[in-house]
Amino acid sequence: MSVPEIRPASCRQILKDVFGYSQFRPGQEDAMNALMGGRNVLAVMPTGSGKSLCFQVPALALGSLAIVVSPLVALMQDQVTALQLAGVAADTINSSRPYDDNVAVWRRAAAGQLRLLYLSPERLMTAAMLKALGKLSLSLIAVDEAHCISQWGPAFRPEYAALAGLSEAFPRVPIIALTATADESTRADIRANLFGGEVDEIVLGFDRPNIRLTVAPKQGWKQQLLDFVKAHPRQSGIVYCLSRKRTEEAAALLVEAGVRALAYHAGMSDEIREANQNAFMSEPYVVMAATIAFGMGIDKADVRYVFHADLPASLEAYYQEIGRAGRDGKPAEAHMLYGRGDIRMRQMFIDQEETSDEHKRRQHQRLSALIGYCEASSCRRKALLAYFGEQGEECGNCDACLDPATLADATGEAWMVLDLIERTGERYGAAHIIDILRGAETEKIAACGHDRLDGYGSGRSHKKEEWRSLIHQLVAGGLLIHDVAGYGGLSLSPEGELLLGGKRRFMARQHRPTRKERRAAEAAELPEARMDLFVALKQLRLAMAKDRGVPAYLVFPDRTLQEMARKAPRDLESFAAINGVGATKLKEFGPIFIATIKAYRDGD
Structure with missing residues (x-):
């Protein structure tokens, strides 16, 4: 394929002539200008916002070879195919292709006949590939799905950790990292590991207002799933399950009910997984029951719902997974089932990970934030956006807004919690605060002298679960700030200070008994x-x-x-x-x- 002579053109002209778009979407032009100026970029942009164009257009404008790092062969191939159809000289070297084909692609890249070369992180960071690329003139390096770099992110990939050496290997080549999902601690990890802190950061809004958010207590997941899918006939959807067995059970259940449903998990052969994914992408009204192995790079515009039959791993993972619905901007639904058994299972998974105590601690904090979202007594969208550092208004498109739960005035109990948090220096987590409230005799309480506080034992009349639920709701309601990135300490927000000062009240969802x-x-x-x-x-x-x-x-x-x-x-x-x-x-x-x-x- 010949290389179009478009280097003298501006990014705007390339956007129109090559990709057929007349206007930039929010954030795209800022990212392109930074790359054109030789600066590094971290772009956190929602699904469907055109992240790929942020590096594809500058790669063509700059004229020499751009390297794109991608975690999945299927994802690489899809993007390469789309670029080739647009007349762009792009290709990939990966393990699924014959050796001779990979050699031919490399020769074209070395001869200056390619503008974008897609590689996996494992292949890029070999000594031989780094040495070979070091002899070429590179325009930029793009790291797609950059949350995989961060050990705090929802999909950490150890092979991505090696990308920390890119800045040293190519000190004069601008790098852009792109993801749709990253909270502040994940972004900080990417900044430190990939860029050494030197990076222009572009973070767009996380809101997907077309997706209706619902969380329901798990009360017989099979019947709940059937009822939901039957209420959405002739629609494509994704059902996320925690285990391979549950995935196959869900697919079989739906098939028996007359729904065109398929399963997808890592235990299936590559051929079956690929066939099922192709059917989902190309056929109408297919429901895919899947583990988290399915989803990265899935770009099907008309997915009308994402149903979580089990609790996801974190709010980041949840946001990423529901982002596969409604990419066409039309109404879509995210429906999650939430049960105490799910929480225990997730806690067990974290504890059994072969990783550091620090990583486990942060994962437990992230799970706690997700539980807070599930137990939110007010607008869920507002709670979700707050987790990513955004302010939101009551959305009118979540179950908490559309069908408010029965609430009771919990101002007194909330005051007790906030008062103890302030008295103890706003540095302790929920477990310690609850122990103080219930008058527990722990070594930590004795060592800190917290058994001498006025509020010690004042909450004995309430069970631990009731206090835990209230604290989750105070976090979700914006009265408490949960330090996920640090040691899980709770601190008062301005709203919390208002309640402590007697200037506002707090209505809480009643604790759901186990x-x-x-x-x-x-x-x-x-x-x-x-x-x-x-x-x-x-x-x-x-x-x-x-x-x-x-x-x-x-x-x-x-x-x-x-x-x-x-x-x-x-x-x-x-x-x-x-x-x-x-x-x-x-x-x-x-x-x-x-x-x-x-x-x-x-x-x-």
Whole structure:
């Protein structure tokens, strides 16, 4: 392919003549001007904002070879194909191509016949490639999906860490790093590792107002998924799942319901993954059930929803994943299920990582920020934007705005939290503050003298989970600032100071009890006179279970025994009406349990 003679042209002319656009999008011209002036750039721009043009246009304007670093072969090939269709001399060297093809591409690059060469970080940072490129005149180096550089980011790739040597290897070549997802600590990591701090930073707004945000308690994910997808017929969507098994279960569930659904995860063969991805990209109304292995570089404009069947890893990961919906600017939905089991699983994943304690600590802080978003009592979009350092107004396009939860005045409890945070120097995390509130006797409290504070033990009447939920909501509501990048300390925002000064109130979403708490509450609802019967039924159940060598709950769950104790059925007909009693259990256990109930009632 011949190289178009366009170097004398301006970036604006190239944008029009080569790519067919007459106007720059926000941030594009600033990024291009910096590169044309020989300066480094860190560009954080939302999905669909035209990040690739920020380096493609200057590469053509500057006239010599540009190197583009990309994490995925499929992503590289897609961009190269798009450039070639636009008449641009671009190509890639990667492991999926025959050796002779890669050699031919390199010869064209060395001969000055290419303007953009796409490489993986592993291939670029070999000694042989760095030496060979050092003999050429390079216009710029672009690092796509730059959040992969940061160990704090949502998709850290160890092979990206080697890119820290680019500035030293090519000291006079401007570098641009691009990503759609990076909070302040991730950006700081990229600045330090890739640029040594010397970089022009362009951060555009994170808001995607066309995406409706919803978070729902997980209460039987399969039925919730079915209900959601059935309410969105003839639409393309992505269902993100935590495990490969869950991914396949979700796809099978939807197929059985008559939905064109496919699965995608790292345990599948390359051929099947590629076939499923191609079907999703090219066919209408396909739903992809996938792990996070699916998504980077996916540019399908008409994805109408992203459904999280499980909790994502962090707010950064969540933002990146929901960004695959509504790229055409039309209405789309992000629907997330959120359960306590998900939190425990995510915590376990973090603790089992073979990484530093510092990394684990930051990951736990990021998970805590995500939980705060899930438990937000007011506008979710406002909470999401606040995490990325942006101010937002009530959006009117999230579940908290459209269907507000039942809130209660929690100003008093909020004041107790804020007061203790201020008294302890605004440097401790939620766990320590809760321990003080509940009067815990820990070494840390004793060492700091916090057992002598006025507020020590003032919150004993509330459970840990209730205090934790309130603190998450105070963070999401903008009254507390959570230092994710540091040691997880909580500090007061100006809004928090207003509440502490008695100048504002705080309405909180009521704590959602866990399954264990609900069971305890149901047991507590039994009349005192029936508690003895409940205990007797539990003892009988245990004996039945031991005889059969099975767990007790397989005979009857607690909830069924509670209903038996409340209703005290005296015959098989009324016993059969108890929830959890089927035909087999009625025949096998009915007479024995009825006899116990009769003995109890006859003894009243």
